[in-house]
Amino acid sequence: MKIQLRLYGSSKILSDDDALKIELPNNSNIEKLRDVLSKIISEKHSKSNLKNLPKTAAFFSEKNEVVNDNYKLKDKESISIIPPIGGG
Amino acid sequence: MTLHIALVKTEEEKISSEKAKKFITSEKNGAESIFVGKVRNENDGKKVTAVTYDAHDQTVIKSFESICQKAKNKFDKNAKIFLEHAKGYAPVGQISILIAVGAGHRDEAFKICRYILEEVKKQSPIWKKEHYTDGKEEWLPGHSLRPKKEVK
Numbered sequence: 001m002k003i004q005l006r007l008y009g010s011s012k013i014l015s016d017d018d019a020l021k022i023e024l025p026n027n028s029n030i031e032k033l034r035d036v037l038s039k040i041i042s043e044k045h046s047k048s049n050l051k052n053l054p055k056t057a058a059f060f061s062e063k064n065e066v067v068n069d070n071y072k073l074k075d076k077e078s079i080s081i082i083p084p085i086g087g088g
Numbered sequence: 089m090t091l092h093i094a095l096v097k098t099e100e101e102k103i104s105s106e107k108a109k110k111f112i113t114s115e116k117n118g119a120e121s122i123f124v125g126k127v128r129n130e131n132d133g134k135k136v137t138a139v140t141y142d143a144h145d146q147t148v149i150k151s152f153e154s155i156c157q158k159a160k161n162k163f164d165k166n167a168k169i170f171l172e173h174a175k176g177y178a179p180v181g182q183i184s185i186l187i188a189v190g191a192g193h194r195d196e197a198f199k200i201c202r203y204i205l206e207e208v209k210k211q212s213p214i215w216k217k218e219h220y221t222d223g224k225e226e227w228l229p230g231h232s233l234r235p236k237k238e239v240k
Contacts (some may be wrong), residue, residue, distance in 0.1 A: 009142050009215030010227035049227070058233035062149050068237050080144060086230030087141070087148075087173060087214025088125055088185050088205060 001026050001075035005035070009083040011057070013048050014040070024073065030059055031069040033079070058082040090160075090168045093152040095143055103183040108170040112190035114164035116166065121197035123205055125185040127178050131228075135221040138179040144213035148173070151212040159203045164196040171204060172213060 005011075005020045014020050024036060026027040041050045060080040061067045073079065091109050096103050105124060112120055127139045156169045168190040178184055187204050191197040207229065208214075216228045232239070 008213065009217075009230075012142070013227075028236075055239070056232045056234060058235075060144065060147065064150070066233060066235065068235055081193055082144065082213050082233050083215065083227070084230035084232045085211075086209065086214050086216055086228055087143070087212050088209045 001028070001073070003018060003073055003076070004078045005033075005037075006078060006080040008080060010050060011081045011083050013045060013050060019078070023083070026075075028073050029069060030067055030071045030073070030079075033059070033073065034069070037081075053081075056084050081084055090166070091153075091156050091175045092172075092207045093149060093156060093169045094172045095145055095148055095175045095198045096172050096217075097112070098174050098178050098182070102194075103172045103186045105183070105186060105188070105235050108186050108188035111170045112168040112188045114168055114190055115134060117168065117190040117192060117197075119191050119194040120198035121191070121194070121201040123185075123187040124183055125205075127182050127184055129180045129182050131218060134218070136180060136218050137221055138177055139184065140217040140219070140225075141173070141175050141184065142217070143173070145175075148212045148214060152208070155204055155207040155211060158207075159200045162197045162203070163200050164191045167181045167191040167196065167200055169200065169204070171208075173208070173212070175214075 003022050037054040058066050129136050160167050168187040173185045186203050189197045189200045219225045
């Protein structure tokens with residue numbers, strides 16, 4: 001299945017677009033998404049400062065709520081990655 | 089109306105302290121407190137030319153409403169609050185955040201201002217990318233919103 005990862009903050013380094021399409025095994029959850037993201041970063045963005053991003057990021061559902069690691073993703077679902085924040 | 093909150097797109101508009109002062113003015117209030125955060129020209133020994141602010145718009149607005157409402161409930165239910173944050177490219181000297189509070193007394197006005205600033209930093213999904221004089225740029229580290237019980 002494929003999901004759309006909407007990029008914010010430092011995660012924008014992952015793509016020139018606002019979102020990244022990610023292929024995942026069926027019935028994947030957020031924990032699996034973190035694993036896949038780690039692989040993408042180590043393979044394609046090893047020189048960036050994103051190594052810790054899969055561990056430190058939160059994820060927002062389409063309802064703009066934080067979802068936990070057990071949250072089951074659906075095919076074509078749009079999820080926002082929320083790197084550590086720091087406005088002001 | 090006692091609350092004004094907004095994310096201001098820097099390419100369209102600038103945050104204005106005059107607008108904030110007008111909004112919070114009331115004969116019922118004996119104190120006004122205004123905090124203005126600006127882009128500075130140095131951070132961690134690096135010379136900064138500008139900051140780009142990114143934001144998850146809907147959640148930021150939701151968090152601003154919640155933070156301001158809690159501040160009113162905690163310190164002064166009749167306080168007037170103005171909160172704006174920049175989104176987009178902001179050169180050195182430009183206002184990044186403005187919090188203005190009109191309250192009955194000085195203590196409440198100061199406390200609400202400080203409370204809002206600290207909670208925005210902890211709760212509102214906003215990110216900063218600094219641009220440096222040598223042409224490099226860097227996203228700054230921040231506060232993780234991942235549920236603490238999940239972090240191994």
